[in-house]
Amino acid sequence: MITLNPSTTCGPSSWLLYKLIKPHLSTSPQLILTNPKTSAMASPKLTPFVAVVALMLAPSLAQLNPFFYTFTCPQLPFIVLNTVSQALQTDDRAAAKLIRLHFHDCFANGCDGSVLLEDVPGVIDSELNAPPNNGIQGLDIVDNIKAAVESSCPGIVSCADILALSSQVAVVLSGGPAWIVPLGRKDSRIANRAAAANLPSPFETLDVLKSKFAAFGLSSTDLVTLSGAHTFGRSRCLFFTGRFDNFNNTGLPDPTLDAAYREQLRQLCATPVTRVNFDPTTPDTFDKNYYVNLQNHKGLLQSDQELFSTPGADTTAIVNRFAASQLLFFIQFGNSMIKMGNLSPPPGTPSEVRLNCRRINPSTTTLHDVI
Numbered sequence: 194m195i196t197l198n199p200s201t202t203c204g205p206s207s208w209l210l211y212k213l214i215k216p217h218l219s220t221s222p223q224l225i226l227t228n229p230k231t232s233a234m235a236s237p238k239l240t241p242f243v244a245v246v247a248l249m250l251a252p253s254l255a256q257l258n259p260f261f262y263t264f265t266c267p268q269l270p271f272i273v274l275n276t277v278s279q280a281l282q283t284d285d286r287a288a289a290k291l292i293r294l295h296f297h298d299c300f301a302n303g304c305d306g307s308v309l310l311e312d313v314p315g316v317i318d319s320e321l322n323a324p325p326n327n328g329i330q331g332l333d334i335v336d337n338i339k340a341a342v343e344s345s346c347p348g349i350v351s352c353a354d355i356l357a358l359s360s361q362v363a364v365v366l367s368g369g370p371a372w373i374v375p376l377g378r379k380d381s382r383i384a385n386r387a388a389a390a391n392l393p394s395p396f397e398t399l400d401v402l403k404s405k406f407a408a409f410g411l412s413s414t415d416l417v418t419l420s421g422a423h424t425f426g427r428s429r430c431l432f433f434t435g436r437f438d439n440f441n442n443t444g445l446p447d448p449t450l451d452a453a454y455r456e457q458l459r460q461l462c463a464t465p466v467t468r469v470n471f472d473p474t475t476p477d478t479f480d481k482n483y484y485v486n487l488q489n490h491k492g493l494l495q496s497d498q499e500l501f502s503t504p505g506a507d508t509t510a511i512v513n514r515f516a517a518s519q520l521l522f523f524i525q526f527g528n529s530m531i532k533m534g535n536l537s538p539p540p541g542t543p544s545e546v547r548l549n550c551r552r553i554n555p556s557t558t559t560l561h562d563v564i
């Protein structure tokens with residue numbers, strides 16, 4: 194039996210997470226998901242005997258599962274909870290920054306911490322330099338979480354898992370749903386800048402957005418659901434001021450943007466890099482208001498409003514369902530986050546548990562390296 198004892202760990206807020214996750218600890222085998230990333234990495238040099246033994250051991254390596262660190266780092270959920278709550282005390286956007294990092298990580302090369310790697314000329318062509326990551330923030334928060342985790346469980350927990358777990362904690366602390374986070378990802382030793390450059394853009398049509406999600410096995414429902422993360426956080430004005438006048442060379446504003454809201458936004462946008470709330474009603478709370486805003490033509494980005502306003506789109510009904518039921522949205526959000534979090538790097542991607550999330554380990558480090 195698996196026990197988590199919050200009294201051995203860190204402070205009163207631990208109880209919140211403990212209460213949230215305890216009921217699920219003895220259940221949810223359905224959440225144990227297969228991770229083709231590691232299962233595809235068996236060395237071709239293994240003898241048959243070793244291969245058989247390796248296959249017997251494989252489940253612990255080859256699957257993401259919520260109990261991955263139960264014995265090696267039992268305090269992990271509480272450490273993450275405490276560091277994310279601390280970050281939120283000084284930064285209203287900490288939660289938004291963390292979940293966006295996880296999304297950008299998973300959509301470039303799978304969820305492997307690659308988004309966090311800084312440029313090293315000739316070695317790492319950083320994803321942070323790809324245009325969609327321009328202005329991405331929150332690496333300092335990840336550093337703090339990693340430092341706290343390393344001091345309790347050195348060399349055990351991957352940066353990719355820290356992103357996945359801290360995203361869930363960030364959503365919970367902002368009033369949103371809890372879900373069981375499958376764990377056991379490894380960090381890549383490479384970055385994939387080209388893939389990062391292909392992240393969805395706020396100027397793309399719904400068809401393009403849908404096809405970019407479909408390329409990862411994510412449906413229209415997943416697209417609408419995950420876009421619901423724009424219930425908190427901010428966007429810089431440069432991503433939506435093109436909707437104010439002469440939208441798509443029509444000589445007119447975007448007709449799907451509420452006129453009064455457009456003028457409010459125009460006032461708020463002092464400079465192209467001014468940051469404006471995604472959700473004008475409850476800017477830092479994770480709730481269903483994003484969808485109600487779309488119904489009221491108050492989606493901030495073109496890519497947001499298209500989900501509701503594209504004629505004949507299957508996404509409109511999904512927006513309406515979530516606008517009507519926060520419970521439905523919350524349940525689906527957990528499901529879609531697990532689906533996104535299960536995206537794995539291509540087979541053969543060299544990986545490890547990184548000691549510093551921004552840099553690959555020195556090549557002599559063998560700790561937890563995956564062959």
Ligand code: HEM
Pocket residue numbers: 286288289290292293296327328329330393394395396402419420422423425426427428429430432494496
């Ligand atoms: C559907 C395609 C998506 C597009 C086109 C898109 C685009 C954007 C843009 C342009 C920004 C503003 C960036 C800036 O000003 O620097 C942003 C922010 C944000 N995005 Fe998305 N996004 C998408 C999907 C998602 C998903 C799937 C998530 C998470 C599950 C997410 C979470 C966020 C959050 C929380 C912020 C605010 C970050 C902050 O305040 O620092 N987005 N997104």
